[in-house]
Amino acid sequence: MENVCIYGNPTLDYIVFSDKRESIAYGGGVYYSSLPFLKSSKYDVGIYAVYSPRIHGHPIYRFSRGYQYSSRITIFRLIYSDSSRALFLEEKAPPLYPWIIHEEPCLTIVNPVFHEVNESNLALIRIRSPILAGDVQGFIRGVRSNMVIYECSRHVVDSLRYFDIIHMDEVELKALTCMDDTYRALKKLKDILGGTIVVVTNRTKPIHVLLGNTIETISLDDSLLVRDKTGAGDYFLGALLKHVYAYSDFLKVVEKAHEETSMWLKEKNASSPPTTFLNY
Numbered sequence: 001m002e003n004v005c006i007y008g009n010p011t012l013d014y015i016v017f018s019d020k021r022e023s024i025a026y027g028g029g030v031y032y033s034s035l036p037f038l039k040s041s042k043y044d045v046g047i048y049a050v051y052s053p054r055i056h057g058h059p060i061y062r063f064s065r066g067y068q069y070s071s072r073i074t075i076f077r078l079i080y081s082d083s084s085r086a087l088f089l090e091e092k093a094p095p096l097y098p099w100i101i102h103e104e105p106c107l108t109i110v111n112p113v114f115h116e117v118n119e120s121n122l123a124l125i126r127i128r129s130p131i132l133a134g135d136v137q138g139f140i141r142g143v144r145s146n147m148v149i150y151e152c153s154r155h156v157v158d159s160l161r162y163f164d165i166i167h168m169d170e171v172e173l174k175a176l177t178c179m180d181d182t183y184r185a186l187k188k189l190k191d192i193l194g195g196t197i198v199v200v201t202n203r204t205k206p207i208h209v210l211l212g213n214t215i216e217t218i219s220l221d222d223s224l225l226v227r228d229k230t231g232a233g234d235y236f237l238g239a240l241l242k243h244v245y246a247y248s249d250f251l252k253v254v255e256k257a258h259e260e261t262s263m264w265l266k267e268k269n270a271s272s273p274p275t276t277f278l279n280y
Contacts, residue, residue, distance in 0.1 A: 005106035029111035032231030033238035087148040112138030150175030170202035
């Protein structure tokens with residue numbers, strides 16, 4: 001059985017869809033990234049997150065390791081409008097203590113929602129992780145009048161060197177590098193990060209993969225139209241790590257992860273509603 005360790009805080013999400021329907025859901029990148037592994041008995045999943053009794057029913061707490069207690073939780077309000085999404089931070093849980101960490105070698109994902117993992121955490125996690133994958137979103141988020149925005153930071157770019165694989169979307173790529181042009185932004189990351197594999201997704205556009213000294217572009221069928229894509233990028237990250245040992249060609253890994261994520265989105269939107277939703 002393969003050990004999988006995932007770091008990041010869970011969330012409570014108030015979701016407003018473009019048709020004005022509203023739902024409350026348990027969420028967080030740590031949750032969605034765990035789903036590809038929880039489908040299989042091949043993996044022993046451990047979650048490293050702040051525990052709060054206010055969201056005691058969150059599914060990830062069944063897999064928690066090394067509890068860190070807090071009365072505070074991270075609450076987001078997500079407002080969808082056609083293909084766009086606005087995100088508002090209403091409450092924030094504390095950062096993870098550096099000593100809340102796995103001991104045995106582990107395939108690891110670091111997927112914070114709002115700066116709960118810092119460089120000190122990453123340095124310790126890196127030592128214990130044969131492969132370390134992550135998502136950039138929680139490292140570059142800031143807040144302006146409660147609205148979540150992206151902020152560029154050279155310090156964050158340097159921190160990405162700890163990762164073997166890092167995922168971001170095109171908006172996050174441009175914010176991270178302080179550049180408006182996708183290919184110039186990718187080239188900048190190539191010059192800084194060296195061996196880190198960077199995967200950039202963006203809904204209906206091709207996927208860009210920074211692989212060594214090359215920038216590869218993969219055109220996949222991304223025409224799937226579903227109402228709720230919450231967690232798609234996080235699920236995709238988990239699927240990437242799950243498939244990384246199965247194929248020697250990393251571009252094939254990306255294709256399989258995309259295929260699995262599309263299948264999950266179909267299932268998620270076909271259910272009425274998902275069991276993780278608390279409707280009101």
